[in-house]
Amino acid sequence: MLDVLRHVHLHPETTRAELARDLGLSRGSATEIVARLRALGLVEETAAEPTGARGRPTRAVRRHDRGPVVAAVDVSYETWRLAVAHLGGELEEPRRERHRGQRPEEVLARISEALHETRAAFGTRLRALGVSVTGTVSGGRLVESATLGWRDVDVAARLRIAPLPVVIGNDATMAGVAEARRGAATGADVALHIAIEVGIGGVVLDHGRATVGSTGAGGEFGHLPFGDPDRPCPCGARGCWDLEVDGRALARILGDPPPAAPRSTADAVLRRAGAGDPAARAAVDRVAQNLGRGIGGLVNALDPRIVTLSGLAAAVFDLAGDSVRAAYRSGLMRFRRHDPPPLIRAAFPQDGSLRGAAELAFDTVLSEAGLDSWRADARPAPETA
Known part of the structure; x- marks a missing residue:
């Protein structure tokens, strides 16, 4: 029952025939299990779209409208x-x-x-x-x-x-979990997700499961020492990558005071860069290089199949993708450069x-x-x- 229910969760538009095929069930077993789940108010069945195939038509299995x-x-x-x-x-x-x-x-x-x-x-x-x-x-x-x-x-x-x-x-x-299970990293055995809002975070996904360390505090990639070792971070460390890739970095590069709202500041600089402002464009390229080089280091260490980007990381990649990719490749070990893990924009950026x-x-x-x-x-x- 759990296998069928999990399959319906991951494949909301499935059919009874697909359940039997994908889970290795007989048609009779699939019918019996779906009936039990239906009786519990977990799923319901409707007529499936006709396929033109011969034989008895199958039934579509979907969540129950009064389900969990x-x-x-x-x-x-x-x-x-x-x-x-x-x-x-x-x-x-x-x-x-x-x-x-x-x-x-x-x-x-x-x-x-x-x-x-x-x-x-x-x-x-x-x-x-x-x-x-x-x-x-x-x-x-x-x-x-x-x-x-x-x-x-x-x-x-x-x-x-x-x-x-x-x-x-x-x-x-x-x-990252959303991307691995339903988004851009679906099907990847090992995926690396990178997100920037205020600072940078991420996670390694192993077959859709987040690997977050012994206490759950893993994935603090923004506090790797990829930045200026003389620059203090609010976390208590110095030289954090966080300070090189978000709105604080863009403001500093442009000679502006530290922003009260770093993400809003970053969005404004990106709009200016997109409109052709040369100073803003240079600042974005600098941040793009800092982002790409750091991702290269993570790929060397973690060996993912794919890298997904969300938040400000995706926005910088959209505007300055060439700079991100060039820095990424330069940071990779030589043997990885012929077929590097692709950098992909997240399917769920918002x-x-x-x-x-x-x-x-x-x-x-x-x-x-x-x-x-x-x-x-x-x-x-x-x-x-």
């Missing part, structure tokens, strides 16, 4: 977003609020209020919560976020709605962190414990045509 959902939260530098995700990965339009400058307890209290409203709206259909936050995450706690100015915040505890499981991770990690948070929340639902819990709560679902 999860909540996904993304806390970024200036805003937070909350979305509800359905089996199959579909996101409802997210709720969004600005929070810049507020203390963590104020921001998390507001998100908690919104989550309780979501629980009231969906009742027992809401099965889990996934949280994406900018910063270093370990064991459910936000250890440090230099961009938010938060330290040692138990985000999971403050947002928990008993008895729902809570999964929390770094925003770049969550975005909502990847929300989608990834939803995917990891659904991992808890699509488990033996999750299925047992749903079975205990579920009432028999009405038959659908």
